[in-house]
Amino acid sequence: MAAVCAILAVTVAAAGCAPSTEGVLGAELYEQSCSVCHRPDGSGFGNWPPIGPGSNAVVLGDDQIAGVIRAGAGVMPSFPRLTDAQVESLVAHVRRLQGAR
Ligand code: HEC
Numbered sequence: 209m210a211a212v213c214a215i216l217a218v219t220v221a222a223a224g225c226a227p228s229t230e231g232v233l234g235a236e237l238y239e240q241s242c243s244v245c246h247r248p249d250g251s252g253f254g255n256w257p258p259i260g261p262g263s264n265a266v267v268l269g270d271d272q273i274a275g276v277i278r279a280g281a282g283v284m285p286s287f288p289r290l291t292d293a294q295v296e297s298l299v300a301h302v303r304r305l306q307g308a309r
Pocket residue numbers: 238241242243244245246255256257258259263264265268273276277281282283284285287298302
């Protein structure tokens with residue numbers, strides 16, 4: 209399906225396909241909801257912990273990261289209104305940040 213959307217997106221903004229590339233969705237959500245604290249590259253600053261390369265978050269499972277996003281942690285707000293797909297794309301974006309050494 210993703211491949212179909214990718215092909216369609218080149219020719220026409222097919223319904224449901226335009227914002228569909230997971231990478232774009234995760235990056236946008238991260239930019240809107242997370243980067244103010246964790247920084248665009250996940251390096252954190254001050255009281256906001258790093259979640260990028262070399263951070264403790266590297267060893268967390270995908271489920272644990274999804275859980276933090278849904279339920280919050282300490283002073284981190286929860287994001288209970290995100291859909292499963294949005295949370296998944298955020299986890300994927302965090303993994304990309306962690307791999308960007
Ligand atoms: C208001 C600032 C703030 C925002 C916005 C925020 N966080 Fe956090 N985040 C924190 C703080 C503070 C912690 C540490 C919480 C604790 O355990 O005390 C944290 C912890 C985490 C952790 C666990 C890190 C670890 O080492 O255990 C992950 C993963 C994470 N945040 C991802 C995200 C994602 C993804 C978003 C966006 C959906 C987000 N955060 C938005 C402040 C924030």
